[in-house]
Amino acid sequence: MEKEKQEIHHEDLALKTAAQYFGEELMPLMGISGTIALIAPTESVKLEARQMYQDFNYVMADNGWVHLEFESDSITLEDLRRFREYEAATSRAHKVAVTTCVICSSRVERLKTELAEGINVYRVRAIRMQDQDADRVFSQLKEKQERGEKLWKADLVPLLLTPLMSGRLSVEDRIVKSLKILQKEESAVTELEMEKMQAVLYTFADKFLNARELERVKEMIAMTRLGKMLVEDGFKQGVEQGIGQGMERGIALTKRILRLSASGCAPEQIARDCGIGLKEVNHILKEDDEL
Incomplete structure (x- = not known):
């Protein structure tokens, strides 16, 4: 259940990142x-x-x-x-x-x-963009790379739309190939721009691919800037969740200790019942007395 929640959170974060780039860059290109x-x-x-x-x-x-x-x-x-x-x-x-x-x-x-x-x-x-050829987009970029030419943002943006174009490659292969090219050409754009581009391709994968195909793309995403961002965000969310759960358990334990003490149980008995040390029990009871 927790893994499922984390995946939903990651997907939501990626989609929000992609939504911004769609609006900024891609909608005009789609007419x-x-x-x-x-x-x-x-x-x-x-x-x-x-x-x-x-x-x-x-x-x-x-x-x-x-x-x-x-x-x-x-x-x-x-x-x-x-x-x-x-x-x-x-x-x-x-x-x-x-x-x-x-x-x-x-x-x-x-x-x-x-x-x-x-x-x-x-x-x-x-x-849809079936009048444009995804194979041609890939071949043009390959030719520039083979000539040793630097790729710029204008060269990379068409990659994001290859899943909508005609071509011999499957949609899955186009997305994977585009992610590989972006990863190789990270210096062409800013880190934030790269995360947005990768998020767009992840969005197409999420919307267009089946579960098996999507898993392959997720493995690719894990090695990208976007993947690192999602991992860091997930770690932060996990830490915050862990702190919250720890506080809840601490409050529940304190309430139980005070309840047992009020019913006449000795500190030694409370420590055994709660599975904690006598020192911790006495500390909680002392703090309660001071209040």
Whole structure:
């Protein structure tokens, strides 16, 4: 259970990091127009207390919201109903107009973007980049590296979108290959920029890959700057949690000692019952007397 909680925390941290980079760098490259003002909440609570989690939400400069969803398979009618429900809940809660853009992996073949029910027609915008070739992106970078040329940020950013492009490599292999290139070219960007780039690729892996494929990517991520950041954050969270649990146990033990003392038990008996030394028992009882 604790491991599962930690993985959820790590995933949440990586997604938040990726959301910022999507808004700053990638949305314009995917043809999503407008200026982002800030990242918006992604959780809606309905009347029956059911929580709905969306992928990414952005508040735009015109006060409208852009909602990003990720699809690795075909967009179905059920998907459209789910997106429509998200939009309605968000629009009502925040009193804003919401536009949903569905980012599709290269594996998506059937794109259904309209849902007609009753007198209403609901639409989403499908985003995919099959007119661009991931193989070409990789080959161009390889050629520059072989010529001994330095790679810059502008060379690396297209790597982040290779999971959406056409190409011979699987989505899993594209993500792994992109992570390897980024790791080799860490000097091309700042540490923070590199963490954001790696977080974007992790997000695509989380959204597009199955459990076995995702495990391979996680092994790669563990060796990157992002992986180190997640480990450090997890360690900090674990220490804080450990301190909190220790304090709770200490308070419970003190209450038990005082309760046994009040019932007439001798300090020696209390020490045996609580499994601690007589010195600790006397110290707690003395502090209580002083209060």
